[in-house]
Amino acid sequence: MATRFYNTLTRKKEEFRPIEHGIVKLYTCGPTVYSFAHIGNFRAYIFEDLLRRYLKFEGYHVIQVMNITDVDDKIIRDANKMNLSIDKFTIPYRNAFFADLDALRIERAEHYPSATEHIPEMVKLVKTLVGKEMAYESDDGSIYFKVSEYPKYGQLANLNIDSMIRGSRVINDEYEKEQIRDFALWKGWKSEDGNVFWETEFGKGRPGWHIECSAMSMKYLGPHFDIHCGGVDNIFPHHENEIAQSESATGEKFVNYWLHCEHLLVNNEKMSKSLSNFIYLRELLDKGIDPTAIRFTLLSTHYRQKLNFTDEKLDASAKSITRLRDFFRSLEGCLVDSKPELSGLIDNARKDFESSLDDDLNISEALAAIFSLIKEVNVFRQTHKLTKLDAENIKRFLNDIDTILNVLSTSESELTKEERNLIESRNIARKNRNWLDADRIRDVLLAKGIILEDSPKGTTWKRKIST
RNA sequence: GGCGACGUACCCAAGUGGCUAAGGGAGCGGUCUGCAAAAUCGUUAUUCACCGGUUCGAAUCCGGUCGUCGCCUCCA
Known part of the structure; x- marks a missing residue:
């Protein structure tokens, strides 16, 4: 097309x-x-x-x-x-x-x-x-x-x-x-x-x-x-x-x-000196708002549509990015050596993504194609193990579309020694079925913006996208 | 006064004549989990600001009404 x-x-x-x-x-x-x-x-x-x-x-x-x-x-x-x-x-x-x-x-x-x-x-x-x-x-x-x-x-x-x-x-x-x-x-x-x-x-x-x-x-x-x-x-x-x-x-x-x-609006009005409703990017960054959340917010509404800039939109953007990143991460491990079964899904998503952007950069539809694929793959995984080839294909697709979106990669800093120690002591507490301490430590880390996820494979961590 | 855009669910937002009106967020109820998180299932628009018209058929086209916003020599 x-x-x-x-x-x-x-x-x-x-x-x-x-x-x-x-x-x-x-x-x-x-x-x-x-x-x-x-x-x-x-x-x-x-x-x-x-x-x-x-x-x-x-x-x-x-x-x-x-x-x-x-x-x-x-x-x-x-x-x-x-x-x-x-x-x-x-x-x-x-x-x-x-x-x-x-x-x-x-x-x-x-x-x-x-x-x-x-x-x-x-x-x-x-x-x-x-x-x-x-x-x-x-x-x-x-x-x-x-x-x-x-x-x-x-x-x-x-x-x-x-x-x-x-x-x-x-x-x-x-x-x-x-x-x-x-x-x-x-x-x-x-x-x-x-x-x-x-x-x-x-x-x-x-x-x-x-x-x-x-x-x-x-x-x-x-x-x-x-x-x-x-x-x-x-x-x-x-x-x-x-x-x-x-x-x-x-x-x-x-x-x-x-x-x-089109214009970006604040409180449904164009930013102007007389209304003193200017928001500088630096202010947002100084407040600790994650720049990829800002990028996604500015990117995800069609360019010929007025965009009302709100905290709620930043939150929703951060969550959308988190969903993308979590999905990408989930493609590691637990794979079987077998022939690919999801090539059709991936090809369709790629086709939908492209044809949407072909139509005057319809980003909303393009994003929908990505999220639909994520859902379909997750549903598949409820009952099947992902094959290595499928996982590689999906990763390739996501990396390809990320050359446009550019929100997938994180510039996350590594954990500090203190944070690593906290996770370690929580693991010990969990092993001893000391849930009280384990939950307390998890809350401490959450307050530092670190989210822990327990799975049969062990505990993983990620940083919360702050908005 | 002239020109133009928009009004779709609780919020955001696609869809511009014809399969059950995408997708994200949020809520509620399940599954999973030590509990969470993540994931997932179900659920939340018989209806697209309102009123008429065209059509076999309209969120989509036409006319009107209401509302919001922008441009008309600073502006992204």
Whole structure:
């Protein structure tokens, strides 16, 4: 079955066909490093992680670019406030961003270009647009894109640009543009920018927000590439503007598939500064919440569905992961040498898993395929012993799907000597049928987050996933 | 005002015209266990916000109503 994605540009699911056979060129809007990233940001990055991992699972060679916006209004404002160069100001946030990606087990993109390292490319692009008379310079040295020169403007956001002109929220800003809908490609230097500027043939100034994505995607992926992702709030104006300026400059189609991820909500509302309901990933990690539980929570709801982030969801995620891990662990031992009997079940699960993700990354259905297999295998084991070959096949399947989910492996620390001694003394107590002491010790360990399980083969331990 | 999304069990969440409405969590009752845990069995939606319509047939398509949320130049 063919892979299909919902394309914001056409508002329908379309079969995915890469431009170049076997290769997917993917651009994903990255962070503005003026603050720590919040979990809403990471919902988008997790969705993109799912996308890239699934494309790789399907055998594509993926080339992903994620920009790092390290110059913009807020960065300049805050850096100047702290008397820091924008470099000095942004580096800690950039480092924190990568540390957070690692915590959530997000696979690295092939390129993380920074805006400040691509000023010449942006200037060149702006120059091209000015040369084609699709952009103009205003009195203050800013360069604006002339939206009236691009008739398809509004195609992505499905907005009527004429009605925008009268829109209630549109306020005239301090820059001088000919038409209110025109947007800045290049911003002329103003005194409050301090020493943040680049000296170019347009004079002192700095790039507008949208131009970096056009310039950097062109540099690393070419003028026409396969997929561009971001949050729904990037549809307008950011991605609309990217299309306008890119296609105007190159005369080519910019992107074939636009995939947008819905918002993460807290208390059923979008996170926003005014509601002060931001949740930073670091806060959750500092509280000791297991990052894989966060990963699973962000991953397990379809990306075009709003996701209300709650403690209950984290709990349910932790339990789902525990079920997966326990099942995987249970595949060790107690095996018989015999011919495999469950190949059909495993093949079906694999088929269901793939066809679900093929359908616009339907992760809920894909997870259902996995849990159904677990149940079927467990039911089989009520009355039969698992064969070695079956167990190996199931493990291979789980390891394969875990190249996408990435929640199976634990980074569990080993037991301390004290903890090992406690387990040992409990074993002795149990041997002496001293249930009182045995249960007391089990409770002590549970309080430390260690769960003991007794079975005919002996006692095993695992760490509780904390939420 | 313009554009758009959503409303499925106690909670989360698939399903977009046709077999008994996936799956996860939770509860309750069994099996197993020294007791637990894990696993497992049974159980919890004759019904998909509501009202009409189309159809042999609707959670799914169409119209309306109610409710929630988002976008309309900071935003993932």
